Amino acid sequence: MTKTSHLYHGTLARHLPAIAANGLLPMVGPFTEKSYGRQSDRIVPAVFMAADGDLERVVHAMVAAIMFEVTEEDFARYDIGNDYHLNDDLFFEYGALAVIDRKDSFSRAGKPNPGVDEPFQVEDGDWYSLEPVRPANALSGESLRLFLAERNLTPSSINDFVDPDSIEAGSRPIKKPPLDLY
Secondary structure, eight states, X not given: OOGGGEEEEEXXXXXXXXXXXXXXXXXXXXXXXXXXXXXXXXXXXXXXXXXXXXXHHHHHHHHHHHHTTOOHHHXXXXXXXXXXXXXXXXXXXXXXXXXXXXXXXXXXXXXXXXTOOOOTTOOTTOEEESSOXXXXXXXXXXXXXXXXXXXXXXXXXXXXXXXXXXXXXXXOOOOOOOSOOO
């Protein structure tokens, strides 16, 4: 299976046990509710995914979710600049990426499947499902770091909230990823 046959859903690592047990369930999370504010009553529960070319948007959404997970103890472990909310190491500690095999039942922004009313919150490039989605795989920690490095998507290189200079004592540099993670 080629990389283009996969879709991706960013999440928090702490959600992986529930995702393994139940799949990704259509819902409206706090990030979406906050993003749409007063219009949140028009939001439809869905599972949102992105293709390889839109992974940068997934990383940005993950950063937004991870910012609310970081603790005072995390800040004590790292010398994170005052203008930042986290660093790459914390991103890979808290974040996870569900890898999903693309299915004909998924809809794409602007091209909903027959009988599907496109959710209000769909944005250009989004893939979505109104039904539960079972990921083929999940990446977290070092496997997520390698996957994003292969695509030149180090969080601090694309997101202004991630401190590019903060490292933990003994932190390892990113190793060259394998040619194919699958």
